[in-house]
Amino acid sequence: MNPELFRILVVDLATGRGRVENIDGRANAVGGSGLAALLFEKYGDPVRPWDDPDQPFILAIGPLTGLFPLMSKTVSSFKSPRNDQYTESHAGGRCALALRFAGYDALVLQGRAAELSCLNIGANHLQLKSAGFMAGLDVVAAGKIMRRMFKENSGHRSMLRIGPAGEKGLAIACINADTYRHFGRLGGGAVLGSKNIKGIVIQGNGTFSLPPDKEYPRLTARVHAMVTDTDMLRKYHNLGTPANLQSLNDISSLPWRNLQQTADPGIKGITGKRFADETLLRNGACAGCPVGCIHIGYIREKFEEKDNRYLYHQVAYDYEPIFAAGSMLGITNAFDVLRILDVMEKVGVDSMSAGVALAWAAEATEKGLISEKETTLRLRFGDTACFIHAARLLGTAANPFYQLLGQGTRAAADHYGGTDFACVLGQEMAGYATGEVFFTAQSLGFRHSHLDTGGYSYDQKHADKDVQAAVDFLLADEASRCLLTSMVSCLFARSVYTEDVLADCLRAAGYGNLADNQATLGDDIRRRRWRLRFASGFRPEAITLPKRFYKIETWKGPIDAGYLDRLKKEYGKRITALTGRTDV
Amino acid sequence: MKILTTPRMDRCIGCHSCSLACARLVHKQFSWETAGIRIQSSGGLSSGFVARHCLACDPPPCAAICPTECLKPRAGGGVTMRRKLCIQCGACISVCPVDAIARDRNGNIYLCIHCGLCVDFCPHDCLEMRKGDEHITEEEL
Numbered sequence: 110m111n112p113e114l115f116r117i118l119v120v121d122l123a124t125g126r127g128r129v130e131n132i133d134g135r136a137n138a139v140g141g142s143g144l145a146a147l148l149f150e151k152y153g154d155p156v157r158p159w160d161d162p163d164q165p166f167i168l169a170i171g172p173l174t175g176l177f178p179l180m181s182k183t184v185s186s187f188k189s190p191r192n193d194q195y196t197e198s199h200a201g202g203r204c205a206l207a208l209r210f211a212g213y214d215a216l217v218l219q220g221r222a223a224e225l226s227c228l229n230i231g232a233n234h235l236q237l238k239s240a241g242f243m244a245g246l247d248v249v250a251a252g253k254i255m256r257r258m259f260k261e262n263s264g265h266r267s268m269l270r271i272g273p274a275g276e277k278g279l280a281i282a283c284i285n286a287d288t289y290r291h292f293g294r295l296g297g298g299a300v301l302g303s304k305n306i307k308g309i310v311i312q313g314n315g316t317f318s319l320p321p322d323k324e325y326p327r328l329t330a331r332v333h334a335m336v337t338d339t340d341m342l343r344k345y346h347n348l349g350t351p352a353n354l355q356s357l358n359d360i361s362s363l364p365w366r367n368l369q370q371t372a373d374p375g376i377k378g379i380t381g382k383r384f385a386d387e388t389l390l391r392n393g394a395c396a397g398c399p400v401g402c403i404h405i406g407y408i409r410e411k412f413e414e415k416d417n418r419y420l421y422h423q424v425a426y427d428y429e430p431i432f433a434a435g436s437m438l439g440i441t442n443a444f445d446v447l448r449i450l451d452v453m454e455k456v457g458v459d460s461m462s463a464g465v466a467l468a469w470a471a472e473a474t475e476k477g478l479i480s481e482k483e484t485t486l487r488l489r490f491g492d493t494a495c496f497i498h499a500a501r502l503l504g505t506a507a508n509p510f511y512q513l514l515g516q517g518t519r520a521a522a523d524h525y526g527g528t529d530f531a532c533v534l535g536q537e538m539a540g541y542a543t544g545e546v547f548f549t550a551q552s553l554g555f556r557h558s559h560l561d562t563g564g565y566s567y568d569q570k571h572a573d574k575d576v577q578a579a580v581d582f583l584l585a586d587e588a589s590r591c592l593l594t595s596m597v598s599c600l601f602a603r604s605v606y607t608e609d610v611l612a613d614c615l616r617a618a619g620y621g622n623l624a625d626n627q628a629t630l631g632d633d634i635r636r637r638r639w640r641l642r643f644a645s646g647f648r649p650e651a652i653t654l655p656k657r658f659y660k661i662e663t664w665k666g667p668i669d670a671g672y673l674d675r676l677k678k679e680y681g682k683r684i685t686a687l688t689g690r691t692d693v
Numbered sequence: 694m695k696i697l698t699t700p701r702m703d704r705c706i707g708c709h710s711c712s713l714a715c716a717r718l719v720h721k722q723f724s725w726e727t728a729g730i731r732i733q734s735s736g737g738l739s740s741g742f743v744a745r746h747c748l749a750c751d752p753p754p755c756a757a758i759c760p761t762e763c764l765k766p767r768a769g770g771g772v773t774m775r776r777k778l779c780i781q782c783g784a785c786i787s788v789c790p791v792d793a794i795a796r797d798r799n800g801n802i803y804l805c806i807h808c809g810l811c812v813d814f815c816p817h818d819c820l821e822m823r824k825g826d827e828h829i830t831e832e833e834l
Binding site: 175176178206210232233263264265313314315316317318319320326329330333337391392393394395396397398399400401403 | 706707708709710713716717718721722723724725726727731732733734741742797798814815816817
């Protein structure tokens, strides 16, 4: 590895051929988020539509990927089918280490394959294989076929694939990464679908020199001990993120039944403890992370009425999917949540987006805006069977209603009515009804993610209504997270990778210049991302919040509409200023 | 002498920390492949993980077939390795009954020397150094 240059594999899907490019720019772009933006600047066009074959789909890793624990995530970037603007989506699994050991800092896909295909890359091979026989296959079946098609390097390869939702071009389609992780949000699945790519196999079959710094092995052992021998990350592998279900319900901040409530006694059926006690089979980990935060539960189904004939599936769970397929739909049984998630996994939709979309549909049904004519079964909060059915129809775009809903809740609400209660903050809300700061943070966040900034956390610690302080926090937090997502670290490790530890790691890995410039790099990269986003059409003032977000109560009391509007205006102004644009 | 055993692989989460540590500390490589212990999923991640590593044959067929005495029998099972004697013939790979010997693109081989350095990097205590005949410990009984 050359620490100065990025080594990029650029594949032309139209021809099935690729080329390795060595690109300068490490000192400013770093990797991950920064590299993805650099590559979109080079290979993409902010203006042409997202499904133009020339638009790139990018996977990027960082300078520390694989070298230190929890440096285990991959950044994808593309123009989103949701809003036709530049965006990122991140995933764990084995993708990051597989790409590292394939010898690349990034993979860039250009063009469109002539027919549905799988791409297979590694340290010494590049192959585009026809896979028309996989058309319509669900994500689980696709994974099984891919394991038979590409047998080499079991354990050291990553398998990304899309389900029917991606093939149908739905804006809520995700990319499944190694069964239990996802490039979930903002429609990456549809981007691969538009390129006729059903799956990507990345084989990490290369071997590389260690960083020459003698301190490197000792430092790796020290960081490993920090994450395994202390309680710093225990919460992530113990109950995991679902521990937050109870705590957010306790402070009236958990969205229930399409955000008609923020707390409900039904929480007792879907707490993190309930999931762990009753459904948890085992933990899993992303390659390169000893924390093991992946929680895998199970469902068991009797498939013959008279005899004892059962099948079982393993279904990963986390806070956000439980919110989306649980509280948001009024489902209060842990196994029922997993049953709905199981279908969402198979059809290849982002569970957060799909859950919120179905919650809107259930309320729209209650209000008489839609009926069985559109949904085929009457959607009712708390009715597991109807949501399993609807999730399947949604992910397969089974009729014009579900086709439209698959383009996002707002698209369906614009057509059928009910925009006031379409719980969309740039995209479908994440599971935090914590208050004004989070609503602002997600609606104007770079990737409309709860992970862009810690707005949900700020809400829980601040009852004051200081607009400047809140926006200052969001801006500072975004820059620091942007630095980590350029390394590319899991954000769960942000307490581990403090500025000092990160500097030590960068120096030991041979990136002393990056260590010295941490203070400005995060800010530089986020400005770069925002410039691309604005160039592709983003305007803060075009984002509107549905009335529902103004009508709720949290632990702080009723939402203060004036405070929320002031926050949104100020944050939008400050984001715009980051780009240096004066024309918006 | 003790050997590396993997008695609790049903706890494995697939983090590859053991392989990365072996490659880093023993074989001086940045890799999850050129290591004495390698983790595979056994039919997709849903089926759990298996560890490929030397099971400490005694006598070891890899040492018997090695034409340069690069690999020599180790007391307690397995082999010792003197890398500078290796001529990259690959004969050892073909006779290993459990496919435990890795090879890089230059033909260099990598195998477990039962040093135990990987053990401390397993977050779930899947690995353990034991005497060769300690298949089941008193504690496990």
